Amino acid sequence: MIKVIRTEAQYDDALERVYELLQLHPALNTPEGDELDLLVTLVEAYEAVHYPMTASDPVRYLKNKMQQLGLHQSDLVPFIGDKTQVSKVLNHKRDLTLPMIKRLSKGLNIPIQRLVGV
Structure with a gap:
């Protein structure tokens, strides 16, 4: 029962x-x-x-995805911007913007929810 x-x-x-x-x-x-x-x-x-779940960290997810795909920071330039912008995002010094999220989602096949931290 x-x-x-x-x-x-x-x-x-x-x-x-x-x-x-x-x-x-x-x-x-x-x-x-x-x-x-x-x-x-x-x-x-x-x-x-x-066991409530906390909000996800989009940057951590992105770094894991990069590792899975064998990507380097320079590979994110088309999605995020120049190397400086990529570095700032990956070091949590700049948030992902909506256009970045859309490009990353489409280009790397990442669910948008993973990139907005929900």
């Missing part, structure tokens, strides 16, 4: 069951699929209260 998650032990049990259900690849509208949907909803509700 599925219950509201109130304790860390119940949370751990729910995560374990979610993992078990995911291994089964349940179809939608099956008992296992419905159980998975309910558990995920309960886990998300518990996490929202006990």
